[in-house]
Each structure stands twice: as C-alpha cells, then as structure tokens.
Amino acid sequence: MTRFAFTVEYDGRPFMGWQRQAHGPSVQQAIETAIHAVTGETAVVHAAGRTDAGVHGIAMRAHADVEKPIAPFRLMEALNARLRPDPVAILDCAVVPDDWHARFSCVGRSYVYRIVNRRAPLTFEQGLAWRVIQPLDTQAMHDAAQLLVGLHDFTTFRSAHCQSASPVKTLDRLDVAREGDRIAIHAAARSFLHHQVRSMVGCLAMVGMGRWTAQDLRAALEAKDRAALGLNAPPDGLYFLRAAYADADTATRT
C-alpha cells in the first residue's frame, strides 16, 4: 500500500461540494471514480477541507491509499486523463508516509474570496465570483476585518450544520484588497468553522456598503449568536487556496 498526496484544482460549479453525496456529483466521488478506473481499487479520498456546493479549489490537498504499484507522475497523468470532462485536475502527486493525513496533519488553511464590485452582470466569471452592485469601501472592510483576527468564539459566523467540537478558533489573517472593480479577501487559520469565511465576507460586505459600522461587526461577533449574522456570502466567490503541513517537503514533492 502506498499513500499518495494530491494537490487538486477544481471548478465547484457542477458539484454538490467536495464530499461524496447520495444526491449528486462531488469532487471526492470524481477522484475516487478516476482512481478506480486506473487501479481497479475502491479508495477513499480525504481532503484538507470539505468545501460546499459551488465552492472552488485552487490547491486543495488530499490523499488516498493505493495498492497497485504506480509512480506518482504516472498516477497523476492517468487520473487527469480519467477525470475528463469533469473540471477537476490533479496538479501534483507525491508519495507520503502512511501516517500523513490531508485533513488531520494539516496545520493551516487559507481561502480567497473574490468579489466583482460593479452593476453589470458577470460573463466569464459567472459562478466564479460574487457580484456586489453597491460600491464597497474596501478600506473600511479591511479595517473592520482586523476585529475578527485572533482568538474568538465565532458562533455568529458558523452554520447550524457545523460539526466542529468548538466554535472557538484563531483567525490568523483576514485581508481585503481591491484592484479596479476586483476585490480579493484572503483568510487564513489553522481551521475554519462551516460557513465561517462566507459569513465573515458577508458581514464585511455589510460594512463596505455602509450598512454596518465596524462596531456593528464587533457586536455581531460578541453576540455569539447565528441570528446576529448580517449576511452569508454566496459560494460562488470562495476558493480553497492552500493547506499547510508541518513537514513542508512531504507537501510539495512530485
């Protein structure tokens, strides 16, 4: 048995999310089906983050165990050939120790959320960004975002379906940057609650629209109550960006 670590890029639009579902296609299922086609084996693919329906992956990390002797490069090429026409691509494939786990060994996760701030509907970015019509004050958003950085009880920013043992998390980074009508929000933490990034982005958008002050955001955080949430941003603009591991070399080798 060999454990392979993958770096995966995917377009979340046609999927019900990362995780295998009874009622529709998932990224996990697409990769597991490809592994079966290549090896004849029924492998289970574990990921650093289980993204929701419509959320995308730029460099998701995942792993699976394979019995068949095969070189990482050949496995990657074979999987990419079998994944077509699904919009899922294996960018990197490496052999990792048997105790390396894409989810449990992961010590840092980062997301980017993309907003297009304009009136006109999206064209080639339809489903790949959140269009916000109201002009957003990104400096106010960035400043308010810093209130969320650090150790907090993020109950307000947590989905009712969140399975995390605790709502207390340390947010390492929440940056808002604008380039023309494109806004990118970068978030990094050891781990996130379900819907946390989208909920934080939604509330920052409230600040950017001038409907909330930074103080309103602070009050929402301190309420520790989902009902205090201003807005949950749609999945369209959310991308799982990167996963970090303590042993850097196992995470990057092909």
Place this chain on the structure above:
Amino acid sequence: MTRFAFTVEYDGRPFMGWQRQAHGPSVQQAIETAIHAVTGETAVVHAAGRTDAGVHGIAMRAHADVEKPIAPFRLMEALNARLRPDPVAILDCAVVPDDWHARFSCVGRSYVYRIVNRRAPLTFEQGLAWRVIQPLDTQAMHDAAQLLVGLHDFTTFRSAHCQSASPVKTLDRLDVAREGDRIAIHAAARSFLHHQVRSMVGCLAMVGMGRWTAQDLRAALEAKDRAALGLNAPPDGLYFLRAAYADADTATRT
C-alpha cells in the same frame, strides 16, 4: 436619433464570434436582439474589433443608433436585463456624437492573450486560456517578441481570410510576462490583421518551447508568407482588452 457607445464584456465560448452569422449565435446578434427588445428598433451594432469564435471581450467598444428617447444608464440597465442568460454585459453606455464610430474612429486596439503553462488540464479556466504543457521560456519569448514591434509586413501572421487592404501594420507593443504558471501576452496596435495576435502568440510559444530561435521568428516575418507560420494559437486565450479614441472624453463617459 441618438448614437450610444457601449463598453462590452463577453465570454466568447458560446459564440461564433462578434459578427452576426447565419449559422450560429454571435455577440453582435445578442446585443441587437436586446436593443430590439428594449426599443422595438432594428439597430445595427458596430464594434471596434470583430473577434473570432471563442475569443473574449474585456472592454470591447461598440455603438448603435437608437430613435427611442432613453437615458444611457437606463438603456444599459435594460440591455443587461435582456441579455441574460447570454454571457454578455454592457459595462458602460454613453451618448456620443453622430459621427463617432466604434470601428472607424478607433485609433488603438489592445489584446491580452492568456497561457496557463502546466501539464494538468484546465478546470475553471477551460476555454478561457491556452494550456501549454511544455515549459515556456518567457524571457526568450519577450525578447523575440520585440523583433515584431514596429512597422512590418505581417503577411506571415495573417489569416487567408483577412480582408485588410494592406498587410503592413505598425505593432506598438508585444510584451510577455509570467506570474507563476500564468503567462500574459499584451499586444497593442492601431489595428491588427485577422489572426495576427494568435499567429504571433503561436510563434512566440515556439520560441518559448525552444523549437524556434529568435532568428527563426525573424525569418518567418521576413518570409512574408503564411506558410512560414510556426503555429496559430487557439482562440481560448485571446481577449480584446481596450479600444482607444482620439477624443478621450467621448470614450469614457457614462
């Protein structure tokens, strides 16, 4: 009668190109149909550039004459509502003088061509960039590109269907820049021949792969013969970026 100038963004994937065609959908037809739905009028939409099938627009400029009295902002909003679900968006709409012409008044055009330089298939960029598997030496591409800048007979880089009176054009800019596995090639000129950007990009890719030297590119240019072309890049990565007009204020006002 009022002449309106539009700035148009579009995803070229579902279209046979900008220009109205008997055998399939076009961006021009989509906008003309929307104008008819809004005004009841049969307007003709003229564009700064008539992009090919699969080529995209970031800020194409166009114009049309409308009899119905309507404010630019209202016309833009109504057109965008009618254009759905086609991936075409009016980003800007302004009243211009009756002799302003999106094509004939245009004094400068720029394109960007996007390459993703990696082995893995594309996911959310499928149809929006050219994937090149071979590692490309972008510095060699940029250096070679400078041989094409200036006044030249671009017959080698011209489609057999090109309707331009002369193959002699002045290329103002051809820059190649890399950011990670993303390569952007910017091209600017008063006007381009049919397929010129894609033909130049294809030959620069030959240089980047090491299959051509800069001297081979110069020889291809000097051959003034379509048969000397190394490679025509696919439409997927090509975006009409911007059109320039002598009277700057007519081109930017909403």
